[in-house]
Amino acid sequence: xxxVASLAIPRLVAETPGPPVEPRKPDAPDPASSAKPTDNAARxxxxxxxxxxxxxxxxxxxxDWYERALGVTPIPQDYNSPPWTQxxxxxxxxxxxxxxxxxxxxxxxxxxxxxxHNLDTMVAQLxxxxxxxxxxxxxxxxxxxxxxHDPEGNPIELWEPKAAK
Numbered sequence: 001x002x003x004v005a006s007l008a009i010p011r012l013v014a015e016t017p018g019p020p021v022e023p024r025k026p027d028a029p030d031p032a033s034s035a036k037p038t039d040n041a042a043r044x045x046x047x048x049x050x051x052x053x054x055x056x057x058x059x060x061x062x063x064d065w066y067e068r069a070l071g072v073t074p075i076p077q078d079y080n081s082p083p084w085t086q087x088x089x090x091x092x093x094x095x096x097x098x099x100x101x102x103x104x105x106x107x108x109x110x111x112x113x114x115x116x117h118n119l120d121t122m123v124a125q126l127x128x129x130x131x132x133x134x135x136x137x138x139x140x141x142x143x144x145x146x147x148x149h150d151p152e153g154n155p156i157e158l159w160e161p162k163a164a165k
Contacts (some may be wrong), residue, residue: 049091054110057152065151069126070114089115089161104155111155119144119160133158 056062063074073084092113096102103111116122123133123146135146143162149155 049093052112054154062150062152069129069131069150070156087115104149105153108155111157113157113159116158116160119146119158122146122158 066072067074071084076083099106103109119135123135126133126148131148133146133148136144139162141162144160146158147155148158
């Protein structure tokens, strides 16, 4: 889990149990693919996240907010319209301990982390809309972060990855 923490959640390193794990290099073999295949078939793995689905008190209003505030367009109403697509980049997938304080309130079971090109510009844009955003003053080896909540109180983290040298 520390490998995931090194991607987008640097403040969790102290919260995650076990020794640090180095992230897999892009050209290194995938440990899952080196496992013995079952029934002589190649072992499959998912290619990415195809959707994020969650309950909302007012789904239409919340969907509209995500589009206005962050540019995440809602699911198209027909198969001829394109869905929102994200840019390629690192994606952290990290289960947390049940008692983590990282998401805020104890009943919160998830948090979204969105990559952004320019954290300062995105924060200014959100603040101009009246959204309260807290920028983490520390710059981490993997970039900068800010926190906000959607209108229903769900936590959102913005991440500006550190530019490659």
